[in-house]
Amino acid sequence: MNLKPLADRIVVKVVTSEEKTKGGLFLPDTAKEKPQEGEVMAVGSGKVLENGQKLPLELKVGDRIIFSKYAGTEVKIDGDEYVIFSERDVLAVIEK
Template structure:
């Protein structure tokens, strides 16, 4: 069994931390954008059809008509992937 790693600042990184990598998925729909203080909406940085990397534990899993989907906020999206 591998020991946990400790950073110089004292943060303990468990053995599982280095094995967990971002997940990849295709965007099927997006919301209207974040509501700004001035009442307008921000432009969405991702669009349907794009592939994105996202944090493993951020999105919420749902099932619609026997199809498993993820709902993720923009804070969960790490990058847009061009293939």
């Protein structure tokens, strides 16, 4: 994977059902927004605040995350599916 996102964006590899985190993350069958599970493959250099300061991302490469399936832009490289979106669309990190 050779994508470097800008600013506060991240590149995430979508985790398919059979690869999901042990212990289980199940999404309820409701009308609410449903999250997806993924792994962070690349992070941008940070968001620039109005005072000029660059704010590094909280996430790092390798983090397992859950995110809204309605967020971001899909890209497929060599058969793997990636999604690119802003860190602020990440719901939570799955701690190991």
